[in-house]
Amino acid sequence: LTDVYSSSPALGRYFRSAQVVYFSNESSTVFYQLQFSVPPSTEGFMENTMNPDFIRNVLRQNIYDDD
Numbered sequence: 001l002t003d004v005y006s007s008s009p010a011l012g013r014y015f016r017s018a019q020v021v022y023f024s025n026e027s028s029t030v031f032y033q034l035q036f037s038v039p040p041s042t043e044g045f046m047e048n049t050m051n052p053d054f055i056r057n058v059l060r061q062n063i064y065d066d067d
Contacts (some may be wrong), residue, residue: 001032004062010049011058014038 001018005011014036022031038050048054 001034001059004059005034008058008062011036011055014049 002015005015005018008015016035016037018032018034020030021033022029024030034055036050039045
């Protein structure tokens with residue numbers, strides 16, 4: 001995750017760290033926490049760039065690109 005988000009053109013400059021919060025071998029489930037450094041209030045920044053769907057889609061696109 002660190003490589004994905006730190007190299008992202010959209011999020012790389014804001015990304016600070018990623019850490020696993022929970023991992024289960026039984027269900028192949030991983031919960032992780034991403035930390036970003038957010039600039040001072042910019043109109044639409046939190047609603048658009050830091051939108052959970054947008055952040056998730058950066059990871060999804062990286063997975064598709066690797067295939």
